[in-house]
Amino acid sequence: MSDGYRNRTNNAVLMKDDVGKAKPTVYSLPHEGHAYGRSEPADVEGAREVTMHWAAHVPRPKMGPETQDFRKLNRAAAKSGVRHAKDLAEFRKGVDIKLIPSGPSGCLPKVIPSDVIPSFAYGQKSRPSTPIAHVVGNTYAMEYEEVMEKGYRALEQDKLVYSKTKIKLTKAAKDRIVAARSRNMMEMLNEAPKEPFKLSKFKKVTARIVLPGLSKASSMPNIRAYAQPEAMSAAEMDTADYDDY
Numbered sequence: 001m002s003d004g005y006r007n008r009t010n011n012a013v014l015m016k017d018d019v020g021k022a023k024p025t026v027y028s029l030p031h032e033g034h035a036y037g038r039s040e041p042a043d044v045e046g047a048r049e050v051t052m053h054w055a056a057h058v059p060r061p062k063m064g065p066e067t068q069d070f071r072k073l074n075r076a077a078a079k080s081g082v083r084h085a086k087d088l089a090e091f092r093k094g095v096d097i098k099l100i101p102s103g104p105s106g107c108l109p110k111v112i113p114s115d116v117i118p119s120f121a122y123g124q125k126s127r128p129s130t131p132i133a134h135v136v137g138n139t140y141a142m143e144y145e146e147v148m149e150k151g152y153r154a155l156e157q158d159k160l161v162y163s164k165t166k167i168k169l170t171k172a173a174k175d176r177i178v179a180a181r182s183r184n185m186m187e188m189l190n191e192a193p194k195e196p197f198k199l200s201k202f203k204k205v206t207a208r209i210v211l212p213g214l215s216k217a218s219s220m221p222n223i224r225a226y227a228q229p230e231a232m233s234a235a236e237m238d239t240a241d242y243d244d245y
Contacts, residue, residue: 068092069099 003016010026017023077091113120134140169177 063099063101065098067099069097072097 012023012026015023015026073092073095074088076095076097077088080091082088082091114122
């Protein structure tokens with residue numbers, strides 16, 4: 001059976017398809033741009049209107065003085081022997097029982113600040129935001145430099161007009177100063193010269209070193225008298241053997 005015959009028969013079973021392709025249709029279909037299905041009319045509110053607009057809640061209107069009390073009407077109808085809804089409608093036409101508004105239950109609502117001042121804000125006030133413009137513009141550094149410059153100018157002016165400040169002492173302060181000075185002077189006069197500290201075993205040790213030629217010095221008698229009271233004479237010192245010391 002040839003391919004042409006299969007296409008002419010319009011039999012879905014005999015139609016031959018290519019590998020990787022769908023079978024050609026045997027029905028007379030509309031053009032390729034045709035959309036199948038039913039076209040629904042567009043909604044008045046799309047996704048943008050629903051998500052970008054908020055519908056505020058509208059509370060139910062409160063019952064006014066013309067509202068009837070249906071509970072009392074039903075009780076009165078039951079006492080009058082009304083058994084059907086039709087009889088109840090006729091009964092309501094002739095009986096009018098108004099609803100008495102009930103008073104507030106419990107404690108009265110407290111008045112909060114936002115009820116009196118709409119712009120009132122609750123919570124603890126946080127610190128103000130950092131002025132980035134002043135930080136980047138180096139405003140604080142320039143202000144500090146101006147303050148420092150004024151301080152230096154004021155210091156220079158003070159130095160130009162500076163004068164010694166004389167401290168005026170009271171009579172009691174003068175007396176204390178004079179007494180302290182006199183006391184220090186008396187201590188200096190009465191204080192005996194202190195003997196240098198020396199161990200007891202070295203107090204009686206005399207000098208043993210005698211350098212050659214010192215006997216001819218003009219200060220030798222004073223040195224000998226201070227260092228060795230029982231010193232040898234100059235002749236004995238000259239004849240002494242230096243190696244023995």
